[in-house]
Structures are given as structure tokens and as C-alpha cells.
Amino acid sequence: MKRTLVKETLNHPAEKVKVSGWVNTRRDHGGIVFLDLRDRSGILQIVCSPNIVKDVQEECVIEVEGNVQERPIKMVNPELETGKIELKAETVKILSQAAVLPFDLKDLKLSLPKLLDYRPLVLRNPRIKAIFKIEEKVIESFRENLKNSGFTEFQAPTIVASATEGGAELFPVKYYQYDAYLAQSPQLYKQILVSVFERVFTVTRAYRAEPSITTRHLSEYISLDAEMGFIDSWEELMDTCETLILSIFSDIQKNCSEELKIFKAAIPKVSEKIPRLKMREAQEIIFQRTGRDNRKEIDLQPEDEKEICLWAREKHGSELIFVTHYPTPKRPFYTYADPQDENYSLSFDLLCRGLEIVTGSQRINKYEELIKNIKKFGLEPKPFQFYLQAFKYGMPPEGGFCMGGERLVKQILNLENIREASLFPRDMERIDQRLSLLQPRTRTSSVRGKPKKQIKQ
């Protein structure tokens, strides 16, 4: 007999079917046992006599044959899609036994570190699982929207030969007899490919050896990168980014209402248009509002990002805001300086509910200027020769942006910690299991010195 998905049993009233899945709950009522069976399509109530489910406990994987029947009216469960029916079991077969659960999987009351220790098990909880359905849809929407705008998807390499955007925060790789690194971003590759496909994007992994514990950094994260040539102005980049992010939100609204409900979350609200402010203007507003004088700082601080988002919501009814014109030395070497004031760059961050979720800029597209800027940043042109070919032989005016996949999901669902938005988060203390438990500190490491661990907000 072929398996029927739980949800499809609705189409088989009074018929015999075979279903299989995990035992979500077991309730014993004297001479009768109720099981809630969970599969990828939903949950179905199974009614059986105790003698056929002797060893069946929660999270057991079972296969049940029986008859679909209507529930007595007072037993109808309006919360459940299959709430009007149940399966009267004839046979129950255990496909895989489960150990006694170490905690209540349906009512999780663990600290985040514990939740991550038990990640494979905890992912079965509907609330946690919902996070990754949202993640899947965010990425799907990112792809679909860009493909519809003439972008080509490419696969970015992640092992790189040199520290392209400055040497800090890189993970070294022993690459045969050479030294290599994990890519901080697919930046140079997406630029190269603008000279081939004009418009490109990638969904890839990026790596930062962030030597601190924060609620917004991961050592390995999902980078959603886009880059486009033949722009008329750098504002076109923000326009593209704005259209894209609003489309992603609206797709999530449309396709993930169930998941949003679990988190009592609404997609970020935007007034007609996302407000745009220069960084210096933002700092001035923050100073006026709070008396906190960061007007000479060369970047926004985390508390500034929160404050300017509050301002945007109050003043413009928008939970998103573009901050532009970051100081040129604060941005990477390939960033285009503002011709009107070269101390500032044609760059932008998109902040959402207090956190940066996108960063972008126009790039230098002329070969000689790019080489000049590489040197100005104290870097050697030699390791960039490969990349520079794309510019030497004609590169249109171009720019792009990247979104942090986990940050996007975190901000949509108002999660407290970015680790919650990563299936298998990596940070300085954890690769699945806690590293301190798994590995002794190595000799190599003590030679390299132990990075300072700081607890940041």
C-alpha cells in the first residue's frame, strides 16, 4: 500500500490508507490511545487500542494503516487542518524507535546555548522549523526577483588566495603547500562577472573571523550578493535594492502567513518610499534627539543604527532607512568616492528595525583609478592582477550590494540573536558542538595566541 500524506487523507473519507511520520503526542485514555502523527504536510489524529502501540512513544517513527473517519462533533479540532477527521488504526509498525526526550519538545524552555547543543532535535519544533521555511522563501524570492530583472545566477568560489579586502578577520586555510583563506565575500568575483553578464547575483557562504560574541555576527553566514553594470547613477543601485527588498517582504507576507503568525511578526512597514539620509545627517539627528555626539565618528555605532531607525519610524512611518555617504576610508578600496566631496563615498547601508541588513555602493570601474586606489589603501596591486583584467579590458559603470541572509530573517521575525536564524551556527565557541568540549586546545593555536574574547551587545 502506498503512503498517503497526512494532509491528503482529507481526500480519502471513509477509505483505508497508510500514513507514516513521527509521533507528535501520545494521550492515553483508559481503553483508547490517541496519537498525533506528524509528517511534512501536517498533523493527523490516530485512534488506536493500547495493545497495538505498546512501545510507541513521542518522536517514534511509525507507519499506520487504518480507516479515515469523521470525528464526533465535540471532538473536532478547529486548530488543525485535519481537525474534522481521524484515522482509526488497524496496524501500527515502528519504523524507528525514539529515546525518551530530554525535554518537552513542544514547549521549549531552554537557554540559547542549550537549544543549539540540541539543534538536530530542536529543529523539529514548529516554531524553530518556521524560521527556516522563512529563510528558504527569502532566498527563493531574492533569486526569482533578480532573474526576472535580467540577472544571471553564478556560483562563487569560497577559497581565495589572498586577503582581498584588508587582512583582518580572515580564516586561514592550509591549501596544499600554500596559504589560502576563506572568502569574506564574493565581491571581486561578482564584479568580474559584470564584465561578462552585466547583471549577476549569487547565494553563497561568506566567512568572518569575528573575534567577539555579538547577537548579530556569525563566523559563517549566507551572503546574498548582487551586482549590476550600466548604471546611470548610484541611486539606481538603491532603487534596485529597494524594489528587491520590498518584493521579498511582500513574497514572505504572501507565502509565509502561517510562519509569521507563530512569531506574531509582521513584515517591516515602509512608507511610500524608504527614506534616504547621509551618514552625517543621521549623526546630527541623533545628536539632536539624544545629546549623544558621534558627529565626528567615521561610522554609525550599533546604538546609532537603532536610534536612526526609531527616527525613521516616528518621522516617516518606515521601519527601513537608507544611510548613505559613509566616509571613503571606512569603505573598501573599490568604492567610488563622491565627486562632490571625495571624503565621502557613493555607498549606502539599508537599516531595518535597528540593524544593517544590506550594504552597497557604486564601484570604481576605470582601470587606472582602481590601481591608484588599491595603492592609496596601502595594498599591493599584484594579488589583484586576476581581478584587474576585468577592468583593463572595459568595465561599465557599475555597483551592487549584499544582504545578510540570517540578518534578514532575524529582522523579519524579530529574533533576539542571529544564531536563531542559522540552521547550524558557527561562532568562536561552536561548530555544532561546543569546541571546548570537543577539542583540546592545539599546540599550533597556543603559538598563534588566543584571540581576545569580548562580549559585545
Next chain:
Amino acid sequence: MKRTLVKETLNHPAEKVKVSGWVNTRRDHGGIVFLDLRDRSGILQIVCSPNIVKDVQEECVIEVEGNVQERPIKMVNPELETGKIELKAETVKILSQAAVLPFDLKDLKLSLPKLLDYRPLVLRNPRIKAIFKIEEKVIESFRENLKNSGFTEFQAPTIVASATEGGAELFPVKYYQYDAYLAQSPQLYKQILVSVFERVFTVTRAYRAEPSITTRHLSEYISLDAEMGFIDSWEELMDTCETLILSIFSDIQKNCSEELKIFKAAIPKVSEKIPRLKMREAQEIIFQRTGRDNRKEIDLQPEDEKEICLWAREKHGSELIFVTHYPTPKRPFYTYADPQDENYSLSFDLLCRGLEIVTGSQRINKYEELIKNIKKFGLEPKPFQFYLQAFKYGMPPEGGFCMGGERLVKQILNLENIREASLFPRDMERIDQRLSLLQPRTRTSSVRGKPKKQIKQ
């Protein structure tokens, strides 16, 4: 004035438009200059007077305003989509100058190493570019087909804490003060997620520190991984794989006819059903056909894979063949042994035109058996504790397979070397640039010893 894509000029007969792109060719005919302008949509002939294109050479990025006009009948080019029209240029603006090309970009006659040295430039060649349009479509088709079959897409981590599938061929990463590795595959994660979503897939990067130069290995490659629970039998895995691969081929046939034409390639032919043979049967057939006696070998050799593919084509008219039942010790610890003969496993490879493109198997889904097998393979259960949670608390009968993205493209287009199918191939000698030119050998490396370099076919 807004930019019009080259292809769209067809919709603007006798109108003034602005186009921009790269100068594909320049032909001077006395008082008149013909440029072929290339953008992402195609190629358009520009007619101009020499004085407005003085510094315009091949691969220059230019912006042209002018009038769309019909070509004189004898000038019509049937090879070109826009072959009946041309643009009479009024103004030509250089957006980005190009250096003199180091070789003829339209008629490449370079060795593969040279082609890779010049990768960013060479990717502009239509033949090379076509390879990555095919790659994009293969991946898109993989995703769409699995999504339509109830699979959930996930993002796999690539930094792992231990050498999960045996210690060979791993790249070590200095991970803060700990040792970590680049994942050889997302295997353990996709299995974990079967206990959450039942059916999952990922498009990810995988890494093999392959200490040899072959035409079919890359150090970093695209892994297309799928895994599914609640299988009735391991043949169901092959059925799913067969349906998927044939759908991918048929999507490529449908969407990439232009690209296939450039390579004079046809998608692999299959008789009604892909033939299935046990490895021992394949070895026997090879022995009968060639006299080469590998019947006691525990794996197929590259020349065996070629020979059995020849047989499948001659005997079954199929360019694909499943080889099954590889010896249990030859497969990873999680592979299900055949209950009828435990020396062989419920595993399969799919060979295409002489090369393995997919590998898969049923997995051990019972907790105690899995632990027993980990020990039997000489491994410690401790580093697997995280993964083992998924099995401890109920895992359905399951299995899956993975496809090598670049191998698939290589075999579809009959490319000689897998490097041709990778945008930015990494091998023991190259990360974009040749490592020997870029880096001196490091002290750390000489301590570790230089891996033996072997030239394999």
C-alpha cells in the same frame, strides 16, 4: 535618454535610441566604420563616421545614441537576431577604455592553463560564456524539480569540526584557537534535516584536497545534494534520481538550444529506462569484452567506467547507466549494507558518457546500528554526537544522492577537462592565478611536507 537593450531595438524601427555595451568588433571601410556592439541581450551593428569613434577599439565600453534603420538588403545578416537592422550613430561616448587585447577573444587558440590565467577576459567569449548559462540552468532545474516534489531547500554549513567521512583529502582551517576543516560534503546535515523536513536538498560548495591533477577533480566544487525519508526501498532513490536527471536534461534541451548548438552537443540519450547493473556484473561484462580482469577490485577504475558506458550504449542505447552494490568497506560508514549479502551495500553510482556524475545510497537509519557501524569503521562516536541526535530520536528509512555540478555540465557539453566547467577553478596549482607565481612556499608548509603530485588521466 534611457538605455535600450540591443535586442529591443527591433521594437523601435526608425526611432532614436540609446544603446550601450562592449565593442565586439570594429571594421573600418574608408569613410565609414562598422562596430558590432554587444550587450547582455545580443549584438547590434553600429554604423558611424570615423571621426566620432577615433579611440574606440575592441572591448571598449561605449554608449551610442542614434537612429534604428533597416540594413540594405545585401547587408542583411541572417546569423544575427538583429541582422535586418543597424544603428546609425549620432554620438558615441566611451564609458570605459579597453587595453589592446592580448589575443583574439573571438577565436581562442590558447592552452587550458593560459585560458585560465586570462579567465576574467576569456569568459566574454560566447562559447565559454555558454558553459555557465548551462550551469545556471542545470542548477535551476535541479531546484525546481525537487521543490515540485516536496523537497525543502536548505543552506549547508561548510566549516566542520572533524573529519567526518574519514580523514583523507581534507583542507584544515585555523578556526580561532581550534582546528577545523572544510566540509567534504553536506552529508551529515542533509541527513539531520530529513528528521525535520523529510525531503531536503542543497546547492553547496564541497572541498577535496585531491593531491593529484586529473581531468575530473576540482579542489572546490558545486555539490547538488538531495536526501529523502520514508522510502519504501532503496530502488526508490534511484527512481527519484532517474526522474530528476532526465528532467534536468530535458530542461536543458528546452532552454539552452543555442548553447548546445555552439558545442554541437546533444543531451545524453537514454533508452526507455536507465539500465541498472551490480558492480560485480559490470566487472564481469568488462572482463568478457576486454579481457581486463578487475573482477576482484573493490571499485570501478576510470577505464572500467568508460567501458561499461560503451556497453550500455551498444546494448541498451543508453548513455547513462546505474552501477549498484559497491562493496560495503568502499562506502562511508552511514551506508546501508545489503541484507542479502552484507559485503555489498545498497549504493549506486550513475555514470554518464564514461564518468560518474551521481553517487547515492540508502543510509543506516537506526541509532544503535549506526553507532555500531561507526565503530566498525574505526571511528569514534564522540565527534558524531551532534549528528547522532537525529537518529536517537527517530529517523525514518532514508537515503539520498549527490551530483557534481561541474561534472554534469562537463558531460552534457563533452568538455575535455572539468576545469572548463568551473568559473574559477581551484586545484593544487591554482587559485585564480598560479600559486607558484603568487606565493613563495611558506615555512609552515615545508614542515607539513609537500604532497606528492601525480599526473593522472
